[in-house]
Amino acid sequence: MITCLADGFFPDVGVATVKLLRRLGVTVEFPQSQTCCGQPHFNSGYHDDARALARNTITTFAKAPLVVTPSGSCAAMVRLEYPELFHADPVWHPRAVDLARRTHELSDFLVNVLKVEDVGARFEGKATYHMACHLRGLGLLTEPIRLMRKVRGLHFVPLERYDECCGFGGSFAVRYPGISGAMVRDKAAFIEKTAVDAVVATDAGCLMNIGGCLNRQASKVRILHLAELLAQT
Amino acid sequence: MSNYAQHEHHDFLGASAQALADPTLQQALVRLTDTLLAGNRKGYAALADSSELRDHAKRIKEHTLAHLDQYLVQLEASVQRLGGKVHWAATADEARKIVVEIAQKANCKHAVKSKSMTSEEIHLNPALEAAGVEVTETDFGEFIIQVAGERPSHLVAPAVHHTRESVARVLSKHLGQQLADDPKSLAMTGRRVLREKFRQADLGITGANFAIAETGTVVLVTNEGNGRLTTTCPRVHVAIMGIEKVIPRFTDLPVFLKLLARGATGQTLSVYTTIITGPRQAGEYDGAEEFHLVLLDNGRSKVLATPFRESLQCIRCGACLNACPVYRRIGGHAYGGVYSGPIGSILTPLYDSVEENPHLPHASSLCGACQSACPVKINIPHMLIGLRELQHEREPNRWERWAYGLWSAVLQRPWAYRWALWAARVFLKRRATNGWIAQMPGPGAEWTKIRDFPAPAAQSFRDRWKELE
Amino acid sequence: MTAREAFLERVKSAVAEGNRAGGAPPLPERGRVGYQGAGADPVERFCQELIAAGGKAYLASDADAPLRLVQEILQSLNARRILLTRGGLIDQLGLAGMLRRLGLEVKTLDDLGADSREEFFQADVGITNVHRLIAETGTVVLTSRPNEPRSASLLPPVHICLAERSQILPDLFDLFDLFAPTASASKTLPPSCLTLITGPSKTGDIELKLVTGVHGPGEVHVILLAGSAGEG
Numbered sequence: 066m067i068t069c070l071a072d073g074f075f076p077d078v079g080v081a082t083v084k085l086l087r088r089l090g091v092t093v094e095f096p097q098s099q100t101c102c103g104q105p106h107f108n109s110g111y112h113d114d115a116r117a118l119a120r121n122t123i124t125t126f127a128k129a130p131l132v133v134t135p136s137g138s139c140a141a142m143v144r145l146e147y148p149e150l151f152h153a154d155p156v157w158h159p160r161a162v163d164l165a166r167r168t169h170e171l172s173d174f175l176v177n178v179l180k181v182e183d184v185g186a187r188f189e190g191k192a193t194y195h196m197a198c199h200l201r202g203l204g205l206l207t208e209p210i211r212l213m214r215k216v217r218g219l220h221f222v223p224l225e226r227y228d229e230c231c232g233f234g235g236s237f238a239v240r241y242p243g244i245s246g247a248m249v250r251d252k253a254a255f256i257e258k259t260a261v262d263a264v265v266a267t268d269a270g271c272l273m274n275i276g277g278c279l280n281r282q283a284s285k286v287r288i289l290h291l292a293e294l295l296a297q298t
Numbered sequence: 299m300s301n302y303a304q305h306e307h308h309d310f311l312g313a314s315a316q317a318l319a320d321p322t323l324q325q326a327l328v329r330l331t332d333t334l335l336a337g338n339r340k341g342y343a344a345l346a347d348s349s350e351l352r353d354h355a356k357r358i359k360e361h362t363l364a365h366l367d368q369y370l371v372q373l374e375a376s377v378q379r380l381g382g383k384v385h386w387a388a389t390a391d392e393a394r395k396i397v398v399e400i401a402q403k404a405n406c407k408h409a410v411k412s413k414s415m416t417s418e419e420i421h422l423n424p425a426l427e428a429a430g431v432e433v434t435e436t437d438f439g440e441f442i443i444q445v446a447g448e449r450p451s452h453l454v455a456p457a458v459h460h461t462r463e464s465v466a467r468v469l470s471k472h473l474g475q476q477l478a479d480d481p482k483s484l485a486m487t488g489r490r491v492l493r494e495k496f497r498q499a500d501l502g503i504t505g506a507n508f509a510i511a512e513t514g515t516v517v518l519v520t521n522e523g524n525g526r527l528t529t530t531c532p533r534v535h536v537a538i539m540g541i542e543k544v545i546p547r548f549t550d551l552p553v554f555l556k557l558l559a560r561g562a563t564g565q566t567l568s569v570y571t572t573i574i575t576g577p578r579q580a581g582e583y584d585g586a587e588e589f590h591l592v593l594l595d596n597g598r599s600k601v602l603a604t605p606f607r608e609s610l611q612c613i614r615c616g617a618c619l620n621a622c623p624v625y626r627r628i629g630g631h632a633y634g635g636v637y638s639g640p641i642g643s644i645l646t647p648l649y650d651s652v653e654e655n656p657h658l659p660h661a662s663s664l665c666g667a668c669q670s671a672c673p674v675k676i677n678i679p680h681m682l683i684g685l686r687e688l689q690h691e692r693e694p695n696r697w698e699r700w701a702y703g704l705w706s707a708v709l710q711r712p713w714a715y716r717w718a719l720w721a722a723r724v725f726l727k728r729r730a731t732n733g734w735i736a737q738m739p740g741p742g743a744e745w746t747k748i749r750d751f752p753a754p755a756a757q758s759f760r761d762r763w764k765e766l767e
Numbered sequence: 768m769t770a771r772e773a774f775l776e777r778v779k780s781a782v783a784e785g786n787r788a789g790g791a792p793p794l795p796e797r798g799r800v801g802y803q804g805a806g807a808d809p810v811e812r813f814c815q816e817l818i819a820a821g822g823k824a825y826l827a828s829d830a831d832a833p834l835r836l837v838q839e840i841l842q843s844l845n846a847r848r849i850l851l852t853r854g855g856l857i858d859q860l861g862l863a864g865m866l867r868r869l870g871l872e873v874k875t876l877d878d879l880g881a882d883s884r885e886e887f888f889q890a891d892v893g894i895t896n897v898h899r900l901i902a903e904t905g906t907v908v909l910t911s912r913p914n915e916p917r918s919a920s921l922l923p924p925v926h927i928c929l930a931e932r933s934q935i936l937p938d939l940f941d942l943f944d945l946f947a948p949t950a951s952a953s954k955t956l957p958p959s960c961l962t963l964i965t966g967p968s969k970t971g972d973i974e975l976k977l978v979t980g981v982h983g984p985g986e987v988h989v990i991l992l993a994g995s996a997g998e999g
Contacts (some may be wrong), residue, residue: 075752107683121709202666202669229665242745249748279748330975347800427852439972522970530918573960579958581912584884605780
């Protein structure tokens with residue numbers, strides 16, 4: 066599953082995910098009928114719309130043995146919210162639960178399903194890690210860091226308050242630019258303090274927010290999705 | 299010190315902007331939330347199975363709320379058996395009248411109060427003062443707030459928005475003498491002044507962190523000891539509690555005690571836990587002779603009937619405030635209610651009204667840090683989303699409804715989605731430099747006030763999938 | 768319908784309306800969840816936790832030690848007016864007499880009338896027995912009873928308590944189990960006031976700067992005797 070944000074804005078993340086998974090011997094399919102998991106609608110309180118999009122996603126992936134997505138937020142939507150969204154629906158609830166069980170965020174899939182931490186990646190330089198909020202919900206507190214620490218040539222620099230929200234939050238960033246802006250500027254300042262070459266995260270939302278702020282400040286730090294980092298050899 | 303601390307308001311945008319522009323407040327908030335959040339994490343980490351204990355605490359609350367009527371009847375019987383009196387207050391107004399009547403009947407003139415959010419919620423102090431009863435807040439932070447004529451800005455650190463200089467100013471003016479701005483000596487001045495109040499007091503008013511149905515026990519947790527003084531010195535003790543504070547058994551209490559202090563500050567236990575079971579017994583030297591328990595509904599039963607019931611599990615530790623990146627930046631007063639932070643963003647719209655507090659359900663990035671810090675793992679993000687849904691029912695925003703509907707209609711059709719990606723690419727192409735857009739049209743302009751927006755890729759992933767196959 | 772009945776009726780229907788299909792969860796049993804215990808050495812653990820909370824712990828190794836320790840503490844504070852509760856170790860050690868012989872102004876409950884609350888406000892130090900100690904948290908547990916006024920550990924700026932090592936319970940849960948219904952007895956009703964004290968009174972209300980003694984005692988001293996007699 067490639068998220069709509071990655072599809073439209075960060076296609077390299079999708080390509081990197083495919084390359085990485087193939088390198089690890091996984092057969093990858095991309096059903097073209099997928100669009101969006103429905104999280105923006107769910108979060109904004111439009112649950113009927115979210116259910117319609119969820120049904121599309123559930124149908125799209127009905128036959129896939131496992132679904133991997135390079136996005137904590139889509140994985141969290143499918144795993145944590147779909148079953149709840151259909152809790153009173155005898156037809157869709159079991160299908161939602163079934164998809165939830167088969168869906169994994171990328172780092173979760175690598176570390177907990179494939180049981181690999183060293184994926185044979187190489188990166189020359191210093192990198193730090195920002196934890197996307199949805200990984201907290203999924204309980205993936207250490208997986209990305211464990212993967213990063215096994216990347217050859219990578220000098221890992223811890224980030225102050227690495228698990229604090231960057232201020233994205235979907236419509237939140239547009240509704241409350243003052244508060245969201247204070248959050249992302251703090252995040253950018255902590256990143257600059259680490260003097261790294263790249264900041265790594267697992268979600269397109271964080272990357273567009275943090276990247277947008279770093280770019281506005283003419284920073285030299287690159288944004289890198291975990292999949293892009295791990296795909297490099 | 300900012301003047302928005304002085305009155306209730308619902309100007310969320312104005313107040314939060316003011317808070318963001320106040321460097322002294324920002325510094326205080328960072329210091330407080332950094333310290334307490336670190337304590338929270340250390341506190342949970344020190345308990346080998348804190349996650350299981352939190353689950354257990356949550357199940358106790360779930361069970362109690364699912365049988366609340368029965369436990370309230372049991373609590374009443376237990377309190378009465380010990381010689382205490384139980385009062386049922388359906389509304390804030392009824393609660394105020396009950397307390398005023400108790401004070402008048404017992405001929406009380408000087409009340410001391412131990413920190414109680416519930417009494418804050420029912421605006422008790424003005425009612426007592428109108429009835430000729432002097433009321434003194436005795437938690438040191440609350441005392442500062444009371445003298446300054448403000449509202450608390452944090453559940454457990456009510457005066458966090460003050461500095462040592464502003465506290466010295468406020469207390470100097472109140473006492474009519476010049477005080478140095480050293481925290482230790484200011485606190486000792488507080489001790490001296492408040493000791494006199496305890497000497498005179500004939501009425502002690504407290505909240506209740508917990509009440510135990512099985513034994514009729516009321517539990518107060520403080521670090522200063524004012525809860526002990528308030529229940530020991532005056533001859534009458536009135537405890538006011540929201541009905542959700544009841545727990546079934548005496549042995550359930552330590553589950554919550556272990557979590558409350560760890561969640562709030564990282565202490566293994568708060569300094570004083572005062573566990574009161576009935577009035578003073580024969581032969582005892584001190585303690586209140588009269589004990590009253592006021593059970594307050596004030597909208598809680600309405601919430602109990604809805605999916606927002608989970609919010610009634612809150613034990614008011616303040617952990618969600620400390621964990622919240624939004625609270626950390628705008629402070630408590632911006633929320634405009636008695637309760638602030640993530641839990642306040644749920645309670646204020648629920649108990650006041652969604653219509654009057656349109657921003658609170660939205661002013662959250664739904665990052666979930668609150669739930670991780672909560673001793674009973676309340677799913678605050680879910681309830682904020684639920685409130686957004688409720689808001690659409692009550693006050694639909696037609697333009698927004700239409701936009702989300704259209705967006706969803708597009709996303710449900712892969713061909714339309716593909717077309718929309720193309721349209722966005724063409725539309726935004728001219729605006730981009732090096733892959734970033736400095737100024738977006740429409741609602742996106744709010745985004746680019748702060749940061750750049752990524753330009754849509756020249757080729758979407760689904761277009762590139764063909765080469766990958 | 769009375770106000771009370773209307774109140775309860777409202778709660779009852781809200782409970783029914785809000786309970787999701789599948790029924791309400793049963794009251795869970797805790798088992799061993801959350802039990803910390805005190806490790807290999809409860810005495811050491813108690814002392815560590817008390818010190819971490821800002822209190823002071825003393826081990827009395829011989830028969831003369833308790834009095835000597837009390838005397839040292841009082842001298843270091845330059846305390847004059849001492850207030851003693853009754854019974855337990857305080858009586859067994861004959862503390863009142865010994866302190867009087869040192870020339871201190873000692874008030875016991877025997878010296879105080881029914882309305883002598885002022886003595887508690889004026890005392891420099893309150894000395895009490897304890898009901899139990901909790902090793903996990905460094906907590907002193909007191910119960911209200913005729914011999915143990917609540918004010919003695921509350922109003923004076925310094926609190927000294929005497930305890931025996933056998934009074935230490937490993938975990939907070941153990942304290943509450945003492946009051947739980949057992950197979951033989953229906954239950955022991957808790958006292959009118961059960962007080963848990965963990966270190967000196969603290970506030971951080973001004974700039975998070977820790978200040979002790981804003982309301983309760985600013986100093987808590989616990990003297991642990993080697994004995995094994997029951998509670999005080």
